[in-house]
Amino acid sequence: MKRNVLIIGAGGVAQVVAHKCAQANDRLGELHIASRRVEKAEAIIAGVIDKGAMKVPGVFRAHAVDAMDTGAVAHLIRQTGCQIVINVGSAFVNMTVLEACIETGAAYLDTAIHEDPAKVCETPPWYGNYEWRRRDRCKAKGVTAILGIGFDPGVVNAWARVAEGMLDRIDSIDIVDINAGSHGRYFATNFDPEINFREFTGTVYSWQNGGWQSNSMFEVGQTWTLPVVGDQKAYLTGHDEVHSLSARYPQADVRFWMGFGDHYINVFTVLKNLGLLSEKPVMTAEGQEVVPLKVVKAVLPDPASLAPTYTGKTCIADVVRGVKDGKPVELTIYNVADHAEAYAETGAQGISYTAGVPPVVAALLIAEGVWDVGTMVNVEELDPRPFITLLNGMGLPSRIHDAAGDRPLAF
Amino acid sequence: MKRNVLIIGAGGVAQVVAHKCAQANDRLGELHIASRRVEKAEAIIAGVIDKGAMKVPGVFRAHAVDAMDTGAVAHLIRQTGCQIVINVGSAFVNMTVLEACIETGAAYLDTAIHEDPAKVCETPPWYGNYEWRRRDRCKAKGVTAILGIGFDPGVVNAWARVAEGMLDRIDSIDIVDINAGSHGRYFATNFDPEINFREFTGTVYSWQNGGWQSNSMFEVGQTWTLPVVGDQKAYLTGHDEVHSLSARYPQADVRFWMGFGDHYINVFTVLKNLGLLSEKPVMTAEGQEVVPLKVVKAVLPDPASLAPTYTGKTCIADVVRGVKDGKPVELTIYNVADHAEAYAETGAQGISYTAGVPPVVAALLIAEGVWDVGTMVNVEELDPRPFITLLNGMGLPSRIHDAAGDRPLAF
Known part of the structure; x- marks a missing residue:
């Protein structure tokens, strides 16, 4: 209908x-x-x-x-x-x-x-x-x-359900999100900088050994070898899907990993340590009340402006480990998308x-x-x-x- | 009187x-x-x-x-x-x-x-x-x-005049300003951040080979070996005294070098490239007009607040090369000052x-x-x-x- x-x-x-x-x-x-x-x-x-x-x-x-x-x-x-x-x-x-x-x-x-x-x-x-x-x-x-x-979250949750159907038991789900594309700017976020940075300023929650584990951002890093994009360094990151998948698969470790280059981490670290990613207002010497994060957002490129010249590919994957017929199994379910093709089709x-x-x-x-x-x-x-x-x-x-x-x- | x-x-x-x-x-x-x-x-x-x-x-x-x-x-x-x-x-x-x-x-x-x-x-x-x-x-x-x-400028200009009296001809005056002290913060400027950063965002003018030479900040670096503070990396920097000394000693190269650690340069470079050191206002998504540099100033430590815990020494020197009685001569005239002693005496x-x-x-x-x-x-x-x-x-x-x-x- x-x-x-x-x-x-x-x-x-x-x-x-x-x-x-x-x-x-x-x-x-x-x-x-x-x-x-x-x-x-x-x-x-x-x-x-x-x-x-x-x-x-x-x-x-x-x-x-x-x-x-x-x-x-x-x-x-x-x-x-x-x-x-x-x-x-x-x-x-x-x-x-x-x-x-x-x-x-x-x-x-x-x-x-x-x-x-x-x-x-x-x-x-x-x-x-x-x-x-x-x-x-x-x-x-x-x-x-x-x-x-x-x-x-979304497709990666559906993939976990696919893996559930292929295995007798799921032991771990590692979701790995790699953007191997290039926007050619000194620095930019791929979506609203305010939301983007908020994702990385809080506690990194992962579900491991049957409970919540807390880390800080960029504390735990690992190199993943993925189809098409190859070896990519990604960091344990807090993300929505960990909070629902862990309810369905409490016996499994559920982790989210996001890929970051050293340059992104450096810029992020400088801004965070200086207090420029704060959502709390500061007062200038002239007496103006300003939220630093909103000024950072104002000086960064509009994410939409990156699209016309964005090149390269993204790869998002579920790496699922478990057991089938008594034997250990590892599955990688993934998608590779292309920035230029996305732009050609949808702008x-x-x-x-x-x-x-x-x-x-x-x-x-x-x-x-x-x-x-x-x-x-x-x-x-x-x-x-x-x-x-x-x-x-x-x-x-x-x-x-x-x-x-x-x-x-x-x- | x-x-x-x-x-x-x-x-x-x-x-x-x-x-x-x-x-x-x-x-x-x-x-x-x-x-x-x-x-x-x-x-x-x-x-x-x-x-x-x-x-x-x-x-x-x-x-x-x-x-x-x-x-x-x-x-x-x-x-x-x-x-x-x-x-x-x-x-x-x-x-x-x-x-x-x-x-x-x-x-x-x-x-x-x-x-x-x-x-x-x-x-x-x-x-x-x-x-x-x-x-x-x-x-x-x-x-x-x-x-x-x-x-x-000031004492270093007087030292140049002292060197003038000791030499038959001055060939070069290199003023080297090293702060080997430590304020113990992630990042801070030693005086008003607004003035401090303005010093480094423009063209670096030096007087060489009888004319003005233009460089950009951190383009030309050199390690200087100085009394007390030892080997220190310093960068060609625009500074007031170059503009008067070159009028009195037009035959000499007159250069100013300021010491910077890699961490300072990294923070400065990130802020500058993002546009956060700009004195020109930007507009936030909420329609507030803000000068980014003033927000950076607002989040940085007040330079006065550094004084109580500042340790270590500064060394400022004139390295003067010239000729006396037909022979090449190099003089280093310098002062070493101590942060903690300055604080004890003047706060x-x-x-x-x-x-x-x-x-x-x-x-x-x-x-x-x-x-x-x-x-x-x-x-x-x-x-x-x-x-x-x-x-x-x-x-x-x-x-x-x-x-x-x-x-x-x-x-």
Whole structure:
């Protein structure tokens, strides 16, 4: 059944979501996109039209909305008749948008965990602080809410579920996220610097030996050898999916590793040690109150501006160790994406592309009824096969590498 | 003849000037100190009284003044009956204070070249942009104005004049400024970060082969072996004294070298490349207009806060090469100062101490009539012997090192 889709947000990921929804609008209904500043949403629609991305003629309309206002979002959902909301706005608006979905009955999708602007890193499991507290209400109202359905979290959770089906026991899941691309600038973040840096200033939580382990950022590093991108140094990093996968696989070690070059680490370390990544205001000699992190954001390149000249590839992988028929097994399930190809198709770079395609696939599965589960779930709770099969055909093919060799992951 | 002294400014250097004037108040007259915020000036006087620094009972009074306002400064000079003004305020106020001295006939002393807040690095010779344009007026009115009478510029200019007297010809003057002390913080500047960074963001001008040579900061480095502090890496840096010494010694190469550790260079390079040292405002996502450099200043330690725990020594030297009786000669004239000793005596660290003692010595020489030349001069134009003799007894002894060995510089 066709369903109208409302996209919340107008950044790089929203741009990819818009293009992919347009390419599949024969299977979705009317498309809507809402942002605090309507002109950003309008620009995205103009890009979609320019690319000729709409598969069949149809509605694609821009709206202004304050996504921190549940009533305003609920009003927009009703007004547009949307039954699916893809929330790819700031991580600060997740709960207000989810409440609007619970109120209206629309399905809810997001790609990152909710954050409170005033709190940099909260007690694990992170999903327990905001999302899971609304699980019973989603279930009672039959509202489908799929949490963290980007790439990581998202696809990597589905891969863990695939590995679960291939093994008798999972002993460890190491998610490794490598961006081996180059933007050619002295320094830039691949998405909003404010959100990017917040990810690395708090405690690094990992799930090991049946409990939460705390480290600091860049404390634990390891070189991973991955397909296409080769040897890459990555560091133990706090990340959303660790907080749901550890609930399903409490016997396994669950770790997230993000690749960083020495240059990134150096710049980050200087800024952090000087206090320039602080979200707390300081006072200048002239008496002006300023949040240092917001000034750093202002001097850094706009992440969207990196896309036209971004080259190289990303590789995101689940390295899963476990046991099958009494023997140790290691599987690597992975995707390689290309920045220039992502730009050619959607006008956005590869990081936005990998995050933006999966929620559109999920929306299609909800529209088809396959994933319309009428409750709140994390991705590993859903059947991964239809999801990965659709993704394979929509620009993000999964591959698997194990003792039997390297091959597409297909069902 | 005793003369009343007005100190302009209330930073670390002003604090040293205040202590040293107090210690010599039997040879000076009434003492006055003026700052934009009178409480800063009052705090300095309180420190002077606490230390028992006043040699004989006398007046020491704090005033509020806007030093950018020539009329206000002239009024204060007249009101206090001051005949000597030691200007150790911000480099932005030099010309307004000098104008007040020309208007009132008071002698003028400063320790750094005038700067326009909007211009980071101007055409050489720098003194030609502001100071020397007022030379004729000083002469016509018989106003003594001694420019750049801190340590460097200042003492190092006097040393060049000493070398002039010892050689038949000077071929090169390399001024080397090493701070081998440690403040124990992750990163800090030794004086106002805004002024400190401005020194290193512009073109590095040196005088070589009879003309101006342009380099960028940290482009040309060299290891110098100096007394006490040993081997130290220093970098060709733009500095005031190069712009006057090259006028007196056009046949010689005149270069200034400042010591930097790799950590300082790394932090500076990151901040500069990100645009965080810019004096031009940027706009945050929230629409706030902010000058990045002022935010960097706000997060860095207050230079004054470094003094209590600062340890180690500074070494500033003139390495002069030339010819005497047909033979090549190399002289090193230098001073070694100690951060902890400076703090014990004046409550300020060694960098402020080396800059603050020389103008007080010059004030004494003006009061005695020795340096009361009734015109505008740079330090190398004055007889260096009485100056160095007094400095030797006031905490900053000069030494000389040449083929004949290492010994005090005395006349």
